[in-house]
Amino acid sequence: MAFPHRDSVQRAVDLLNVLLPDPDPAAVARVLREHGETDVSDVDVAELHAAALELREVFAAPDVATAASVLNALFAAYARPPRLTDHDEGYGWHLHVDAADDGPWGAWLVTSSALGLASLLAERQDVPGGLCASPSCGRPFAHTAGGSPRRFCSPRCATRERVAAHRARS
Numbered sequence: 194m195a196f197p198h199r200d201s202v203q204r205a206v207d208l209l210n211v212l213l214p215d216p217d218p219a220a221v222a223r224v225l226r227e228h229g230e231t232d233v234s235d236v237d238v239a240e241l242h243a244a245a246l247e248l249r250e251v252f253a254a255p256d257v258a259t260a261a262s263v264l265n266a267l268f269a270a271y272a273r274p275p276r277l278t279d280h281d282e283g284y285g286w287h288l289h290v291d292a293a294d295d296g297p298w299g300a301w302l303v304t305s306s307a308l309g310l311a312s313l314l315a316e317r318q319d320v321p322g323g324l325c326a327s328p329s330c331g332r333p334f335a336h337t338a339g340g341s342p343r344r345f346c347s348p349r350c351a352t353r354e355r356v357a358a359h360r361a362r363s
């Protein structure tokens with residue numbers, strides 16, 4: 194079965210990676226455009242940064258129960274009753290749990306990401322992602338594919354750590 198919220202989860206990871214630790218407004222705008230969203234102001238970037246800090250806690254969760262608890266707290270703070278929207282622009286009907294299509298960017302990021310991450314957690318019955326185990330990285334990543342849980346955000350980080358471990362043993 195294909196994971197229906199894969200795009201929102203990948204968008205969350207991509208945004209967190211440019212929003213944390215310190216956001217670069219140009220990089221944020223680029224990632225939003227890559228995911229079909231519009232440009233944002235500096236005020237919006239600050240709001241997205243605050244939202245990213247909250248979402249990071251889902252990726253930092255050490256176990257599925259903690260991840261679920263963090264997601265439930267985000268839903269309690271931000272979510273509204275589910276609604277279907279196509280944004281009046283023909284994007285295709287999809288589910289939102291934020292207040293309105295023109296609502297605050299931070300609430301949009303939290304609710305759309307939490308909905309995707311919660312769906313992933315429910316489908317896999319496991320944590321939806323993690324933080325890169327490389328001490329020099331720490332970037333969030335999602336567990337959207339099958340197989341063993343990942344420890345690193347990319348093959349590059351995994352290789353760097355394997356090489357460092359090999360050199361330390363030599």
